[in-house]
Amino acid sequence: MVSIREHVTLADFGNFVNVQDGDLVSVYNTDGTTITAQYYTAFNGWYDGAFALQDDLIIFPGEGVVMNSTVSREAVFYGSVIDNAILSPYAGSNIINIIGTLEPVSGQTLVETFPSPADGTLVSIYSEGSLTPLFTAQYYTTFAGWYDGSFTLRDSAVIDSGSAAVMKTSADSDALHEAAY
16 A cells, blocks of 8 residues: 655645744754755745745655754644654765654654664764753764663664664665654
8 A cells, every 4th residue: 555645845844833923943854964944934935045045945754853943842743644664865975864753653763773884983962952962972883782882782773752863874874764653
């Protein structure tokens, strides 16, 4: 069975978050590029630095979004959720990738999310709303696992719902987003 679902756009994101004039978002794409846009109430839309409208910019599953807001707020996303796993490709060449979790209820372990990373890949896990990582781990192919700075195995560390993984890898890599339910 094939399901066609509409992806979330930047305009949709604005509806979920109730944006204000001057709010700024950066979307970290899986190809390693970043698109930054600012919301202008007078023009009712998101515009990039060249003042090109970005309302139709698609935020693909697992792509990270960083919002700099004028006030604190909560984001409530609603709609259908996937019921099958998604394998998302991420760019290598030491590009920073910010990866959001697709788990609306429970988390997913580090090794489940990144089952076959390149040797030396670094991942830092950030909890919701924090700018300080919970931990950073590096993947060692020699030991087939994720280890933190104390060389403690972190394969079973859980990336909770609402958390983000910041990944830097030397080669193209994939992240596996398990089915939501």
